Each structure stands twice: as C-alpha cells, then as structure tokens.
Amino acid sequence: MSDLTIATLRQQLDALESGQISSLELVDAQLKRTEHLNGALNAFISIDRDGAMAAAAAADQARAMGQRAPLLGVPIAHKDLFCTQGLRTSCGSKMLDNFIAPYNATVVENLTEAGAVSLGKTNMDEFAMGSSNENSYYGPAVNPWGERRVPGGSSGGSAAAVAASMVAAATATDTGGSIRQPAAFTGTSGIKPTYGRCSRFGMVAYASSLDQAGPIAQTAEDLALMLSTMVSHDPKDSTSAHEGPEDFTRLLNNDVQGLRIGVPEQFFSQQLDDQVAQATRDALATLEQRGAVLVPVELPNLAHSLAAYYVIAPAEASANLSRFDGVRYGHRCDHPANLQDLYRRSRSEGFGLEVQRRILVGTYALSASFFDAYYVKAQQIRRLIKNDFMRAFETVDVIAGPTTPTPAFKIGEKSDDPADMYLQDVYTISANLAGLPGLSIPCGLVDGLPVGLQILGQHFDEARMLQLAHQYQLNTDWHQQRAPMLTEGAA
Numbered sequence: 496m497s498d499l500t501i502a503t504l505r506q507q508l509d510a511l512e513s514g515q516i517s518s519l520e521l522v523d524a525q526l527k528r529t530e531h532l533n534g535a536l537n538a539f540i541s542i543d544r545d546g547a548m549a550a551a552a553a554a555d556q557a558r559a560m561g562q563r564a565p566l567l568g569v570p571i572a573h574k575d576l577f578c579t580q581g582l583r584t585s586c587g588s589k590m591l592d593n594f595i596a597p598y599n600a601t602v603v604e605n606l607t608e609a610g611a612v613s614l615g616k617t618n619m620d621e622f623a624m625g626s627s628n629e630n631s632y633y634g635p636a637v638n639p640w641g642e643r644r645v646p647g648g649s650s651g652g653s654a655a656a657v658a659a660s661m662v663a664a665a666t667a668t669d670t671g672g673s674i675r676q677p678a679a680f681t682g683t684s685g686i687k688p689t690y691g692r693c694s695r696f697g698m699v700a701y702a703s704s705l706d707q708a709g710p711i712a713q714t715a716e717d718l719a720l721m722l723s724t725m726v727s728h729d730p731k732d733s734t735s736a737h738e739g740p741e742d743f744t745r746l747l748n749n750d751v752q753g754l755r756i757g758v759p760e761q762f763f764s765q766q767l768d769d770q771v772a773q774a775t776r777d778a779l780a781t782l783e784q785r786g787a788v789l790v791p792v793e794l795p796n797l798a799h800s801l802a803a804y805y806v807i808a809p810a811e812a813s814a815n816l817s818r819f820d821g822v823r824y825g826h827r828c829d830h831p832a833n834l835q836d837l838y839r840r841s842r843s844e845g846f847g848l849e850v851q852r853r854i855l856v857g858t859y860a861l862s863a864s865f866f867d868a869y870y871v872k873a874q875q876i877r878r879l880i881k882n883d884f885m886r887a888f889e890t891v892d893v894i895a896g897p898t899t900p901t902p903a904f905k906i907g908e909k910s911d912d913p914a915d916m917y918l919q920d921v922y923t924i925s926a927n928l929a930g931l932p933g934l935s936i937p938c939g940l941v942d943g944l945p946v947g948l949q950i951l952g953q954h955f956d957e958a959r960m961l962q963l964a965h966q967y968q969l970n971t972d973w974h975q976q977r978a979p980m981l982t983e984g985a986a
C-alpha cells in the first residue's frame with residue numbers, strides 16, 4: 496500500500512501498529528487531502544486542524560508508552576449533528592451556526608476513548624431532513640463520482656468524505672435512510688444498527704423514535720471496527736438498548752453457506768430503475784453461488800411505509816424543534832418587538848424551507864382535529880410493517896434488495912418536488928419504522944455511478960449482516976472502485 500491516505504481503516508490501523516507511519520504523519524496527510532478537496536466537494540463544514548494534530552500527537556505518545564486502543568491514532572470525521580465539546584455543531588442549519596456544545600455526544604466520547612482522531616465535522620441536510628444534502632445552510636456537498644451529482648442525504652458530507660478518502664470512516668445518522676442512501680450513491684458502505692444500539696445522547700434530535708447513529712466506511716470490515724466502539728448502553732438515553740458491547744468483527748470470516756436471504760418482490764417495485772434491479776439481482780446471484788439460499792418473502796404493507804414515515808418523522812420533528820425559540824441558544828433575530836416577534840422571526844430566519852415545511856406538516860398531523868386521522872393511523876401502519884418483517888424473519892436470516900431506486904441524481908434535479916425527493920427513501924425507511932438494522936454496500940455501477948445492495952437483519956443481528964457483506968466484498972471489487980476524479984490525478 497503506497498498511499499496510506501486512500502487506504503481502508505483496517506490498513507491504516509495496521510500501518511500505525513507496525514510503525515510504518517505515525518498518527519501525526521497520517522493525520523497531517525489526511526488533513527492536507529481534505530483541505531485540498533473540500534473546495535470542490537464541500538464535504539466538511541468545519542475542519543479542526545489544531546484539535547486533530549493535538550489528538551494525533553497524544554495518540555503517538557500513548558502508543559510509544561505501550562498503550563493500546565482499538566482505533567488509536569486513526570483519522571475519522573463526525574457528522575455535524577454529534578455534539579463536540581468546544582467545536583461548532585451546526586446541524587447544517589443557520590439556527591445552530593453559532594452553537595458550540597458544552598459536552599460530547601456519547602458516540603463521540605466512545606470513539607475518542609477508542610483513540611480515533613476527529614478531523615472535523617461533515618456537511619449534512621439541515622437537521623437531517625433531506626435525501627440529497629442540498630438542504631444544508633452551508634451549501635450542497637458534492638458526490639466525488641461527478642458531474643455535480645448529489646452524494647445523497649442527509650449524511651452526504653460523511654459519505655462524500657469517505658468516497659474521496661478524506662477519511663477512511665465517518666460517523667453518520669439514519670432516520671429514514673440517511674446512512675444507507677448516501678453510502679449507495681457514493682460507492683461506500685454504511686450501516687444503521689438496531690434502534691437503541693448507539694446512544695442518542697448528544698445527537699441533535701430529528702425524529703427520536705427513528706434516529707440512529709452508525710458508521711460509513713469503504714468496507715464492511717471497517718464498519719464492524721467502527722461499530723464495535725460506537726455502541727454502548729447509555730443511562731443518559733432512555734431508549735438505549737441494554738445489549739452490552741459486542742465485537743462485530745467476530746463472524747466476518749465465516750462463509751455464507753446455508754444462510755437464508757429473503758427477497759421481497761415489493762423491493763422490486765415499479766419505481767426501481769431496470770439497471771439498478773439488474774445489479775441487485777446479480778449481487779444476490781453472487782451470494783447464492785457462495786452457498787446462500789434465496790427465499791421469496793412478502794412484505795405486504797411496505798407500500799405504505801413512505802406515507803407513514805412522512806407523518807411520524809415530521810410530527811416528532813415539530814415537537815423536537817420547538818426548543819429552538821431564540822431564547823436559550825441558537826439563532827436570535829435582531830431587535831425583537833416582543834416575545835411573539837422574537838419566536839416568529841428567530842425561527843423563520845433560522846430554519847430553512849424544508850425544515851419549516853416539516854414543522855408545518857408535523858404540527859398539522861398532531862393537531863387535535865387530525866391526530867387520529869394522521870398520527871394514530873401512521874403508528875398503526877408502522878405496527879403492520881413491523882409485523883410483516885417479524886413474519887418474514889421466521890423463515891429467513893436476512894432480507895436483501897436495492898438500497899435506492901436510482902443512482903445519484905443531479906444537484907437541483909429534484910429540489911422543486913419534495914414528493915419526488917421523498918421517494919428516494921422508499922426502500923430504506925421500513926427498517927427505521929421497524930427499528931431493524933440495515934446496511935448498504937456497493938454492488939455495481941449504473942451509467943458510471945455506484946448503486947447499493949441493502950441488507951436488513953433481525954434486531955441486534957448486525958454481526959451476521961456484516962458477515963454477509965464482508966463475504967460479498969471478498970468475492971467482488973465494487974467497494975474498491977474509485978470515483979473518476981480521484982483516479983484522474985485531481986487527488
């Protein structure tokens with residue numbers, strides 16, 4: 496491996512461990528690459544050179560003293576909705592442009608304790624609302640795969656940063672697909688673990704019953720390394736799962752002989768691009784050749800997941816975002832005439848249009864006259880969808896299909912049509928509604944753009960999903976394909 500800046504997390508860790516490179520050297524090289532590429536990609540909102548170099552020096556010192564930690568000295572980045580003490584946490588919003596958290600999110604704390612060095616904070620759709628990263632106050636992040644394509648959303652900055660090897664891995668969050676969809680669009684791998692696996696403490700809340708943190712990286716093996724340090728039971732999050740720490744790498748080298756993969760026809764709906772369907776079927780055939788068994792399953796209520804999600808998520812968002820009132824923290828308007836004026840102007844100036852749209856939709860869905868018709872109905876559908884999955888998992892180990900209906904679209908292509916944008920989430924949101932873990936790995940190129948294979952698992956069965964993903968990657972090279980701009984000498 497000549498250039499360690501484009502290496503995987505595993506390779507970088509091995510190089511640090513063998514003394515081939517120091518953390519200071521690696522972090523500096525990665526920062527230079529990030530500073531060089533960020534003008535074009537806008538993947539980072541904040542680059543923390545001083546903090547990263549200080550942490551790298553400390554990691555080198557710890558290593559020299561014989562100390563070890565799972566991610567000691569390796570550079571990563573955090574989506575800009577994880578609170579980082581002393582470093583701005585904007586959540587992609589003007590509302591929090593001036594917000595510096597007084598504490599670290601638990602996920603940030605866990606990764607720091609594991610020795611990871613953060614280079615800074617990555618771009619995202621405002622308050623994680625979006626599927627293209629175009630809803631960021633800081634401008635869209637750009638997909639390294641080119642031609643002004645979106646990197647997906649809402650964790651578009653983390654995905655673009657990994658795809659461009661600014662960092663080998665980054666944190667992200669997924670409320671309705673925000674880890675898996677950008678991973679699919681950028682040729683990276685991403686996993687949303689079971690709801691409750693990663694603590695939500697210090698994650699700016701969007702829709703609390705759906706939000707879940709997870710990593711984006713180049714490979715399934717790197718996802719397993721990251722996830723093993725990110726999860727923890729956290730008394731500071733009332734929905735934190737009681738499952739203890741886990742080594743998610745433990746099954747990686749087991750073959751997939753006899754593993755039963757459910758394939759729902761509903762994942763091959765009419766929205767699905769023909770070539771994406773073909774790439775998905777080819778990936779399933781590869782797994783079948785390795786000994787996995789493909790089993791048709793039914794998810795009859797899947798068609799209603801989009802409608803249920805786009806009631807529940809805005810409803811929860813409208814409640815969560817009521818805390819931004821211009822009084823306690825965040826944006827405050829100039830010279831308010833009175834308290835009403837302070838609320839109104841601070842919120843209309845601080846929130847972007849998509850966030851305002853969702854607050855309106857959510858407030859309407861929760862209003863007394865419509866509560867039963869929308870919110871209660873959506874929760875009932877949510878239960879039916881979960882039941883569908885539970886029934887399917889009686890006969891299969893995992894469920895697989897496409898991550899997205901199409902490859903990455905052009906910046907601006909869907910901005911005027913929110914419903915068309917929401918359709919991007921058609922295959923990903925059911926996992927959030929059911930609290931199930933889901934991952935995406937690269938499985939092909941369509942018109943030169945990456946597409947993803949989605950694998951959904953049973954609650955707390957991430958290790959098995961990662962095993963399947965790793966075995967697929969041992970037998971294919973889609974995850975090693977590089978964006979053209981990175982191979983044409985631009986970096």
Ligand SMILES: NC(=O)C[C@H](N)C(=O)O
Pocket residue numbers: 623624625626648649668669670671672673674701808920
């Ligand atoms: N946050 C997410 O998972 C993204 C999803 N597309 C949404 O806008 O809600």
